[in-house]
Amino acid sequence: MDMKRDYYEDIQLFQSGVVLAWTVALLLVLFTIPLYTPNYYVYLLNIIMVHVILAVGLNILVGSTGQISLGHAGFFAIGAYGTVLLMTLLQIPFVFAILIAAFIAAFFGFILGLPALRLEGPYLAIVSMGFGLTIMHIIGGVDAFGGRMGIKAPPLDLGIKQLGISWILKTDFQKYYLILIMTIIMVVGARNILKTRVGRSFVAIKDSDIAAEVIGVNLTIYKTLAFAVSAFYAGIAGGLFGFVLGFFDPFTFNMILSIIFLVMVVVGGLGTILGGILGATLITYLQYDLLKNIAEIPYFGALMVAVSKQWFTMVGLENISSMAIGLIMIGIIIFEPLGMFGVWIRMKKYWMTWPF
């Protein structure tokens, strides 16, 4: 079905007219969503898209290159703090601030990539976890960064103040379009990276780094590059996240967040762009919305409250949310190692060969 006959067919953005039509339809929906949904969902969508950017970036590292990171909240924090501080302290316009911040994150990614040359599996996980925690505490310890009280993001001005151009995005509605466009650019970018020589080197490293080295992949360059690219994505996501929230403190970027990011990638499907998107969307929606509102669902909510009261701790319903996320994770690993992407593939196959 998905047979490629030559290289150019493989790198085409749209594999067929059908894909193109569906993509256009999806984009139409995405661009008109805020017109007919309440403001609350627009905020939720903003958070989801920020997480999509991050998960797609993390997937390049974890899924495609086979390196683990439990420190992505650290890069996320560098992006958020970097953007806001460059804007407030140095008066740099947003567009440049977010790029510089993302490059700073990428630089730290490169640094974290160095120990990854020698470490694997659990050892790399520990190092990256340490990195994430260190960033959180360093930021908290510097008063100019707002210390532990956190900092407020300035107005999101897309113009350049120095030239007298000002275009301030105030509402969630306006920010939605900025984030949507950024997300599309980043996702298409990620897809293109994976289709090039660089992307194939990443995949070669995942399959076997010794074999990759033998066929001429420079491990030093490509492993650190994978970290840098992934951190760049996290930096961009962080820069946007700061403005979605408006106010944040170092603790926002704690280790639990790093773990949740990893859950998104695993649940979505390792090593695929679509997997990152699906995983980030599902987990964010569950965490921010559905699982918070179990009690308000008719009948089912009351049942869950009773179950929780009977068998779990006094915290109540919140137990159910934590368990649901955990169960989804376990379920995916047992029944669907390819994640939601695997489900997608099977659905696609079913419809393409229907009714046979």
Add this chain to the structure above:
Amino acid sequence: MIFRKKVLILLIAVLAVLLIANAAPAATLAGFDDNEIRIGQWGPQTGPAAPWGSVARGSKLLFDVVNEEGGIYGRKIKYFIRDDMYNPAQTAAVVKELVERQGVFAFVGGVSAAGGLAVKDYLAQNKVIWVGPATSVKEYVFPVQPYLFSVYPLYEDEASVLTKYIVETLKLKKIGILYQNDSYGKNGFDGLKQRLDTYKMSLAAEIPVEPTEKDLASQILRLKSSGAEAVLMYVNPTTAVIALKTAANVGYKPQWVSSNTLSDYPLMHKISGGLWEGVITGNFGEIPDSKNPLMVKYKEAAKRLSPEERWGTFYSAGILFADPIVEALKKAGRNLSTEAVLKALNAIKDYQTIGPKISFTEKQHQGSDSVVIQKCGPNGSYIELQGWTANDLATWKK
């Protein structure tokens, strides 16, 4: 394979039903109707700050009691607790969801300072009342915010009252301070300094500490060599326990004095291995086995309505943070509106239940400047040393 497909289809069906049920639009967004008034609170129920989640559940007890007694003018209080995992992104999400989809009349409590600051402006824009944040943050009420009312005493005021007690009642002259290097610790430091200045006394030692430091040997030795007889601690529970253990190891025994954030004695006694005994702290509420008739009533109610809860300081604090809104709802009368409740809140004067006397005016939304002073007895029991004491030096009252 077939089995798997069936499971999958079933799962998707269940999810779809949940989705649809969940997306059903709320009937009204006014925050109340003839049968109910909707009130919300965010707070960490899971995650690293989960022990403070009891505040939100304490408020639930108050609303349950109010509902049992027939509600307010026939309207029952429908109370929403939302877990934000101490993460401001989630605080903003749950608050927006409650305001825009459930339609919430007011918020009470709310533990995290960063979470509160992340939603403060949003609540004001949407004209949602917020009473009794469960943290002391000066930016909440200075300058005054029309929709935000604070009950929690400022750390500065508390430190000042505690210092007065150390100097005038305990008659200790050499005072040192161990404070966390953030606004919490620094506010405590300011209060101490302000009080000492009036006595023309100077500090024996001022030692800042990072909240993440795990080795306090050098700090404690500096305190010991300064000869401080009393040490004020504005630190987090972990740091406090490490400080006490280190001091015990080097044989340093000053009078430890600390803030209301460390007033959960049974917990502190347990995690410090008994060293907490004898520590003096301020508190924003009555001691758990107080004879105050309201405390007795709520304690009985808790036994009956939520027997699984531990009747502790933070749980009962949930009641006292939420009290003013109930009072204002009653005063506002049958014709409920945000304006009427705001008016009632602004008119609250010397209102006292199980906390300090609370007063608000249009220009002053910091409700109280008083704390009680308590001491940890054997096995984490409470001994009350001094009743409600106001800070006569409170800067914001002038």
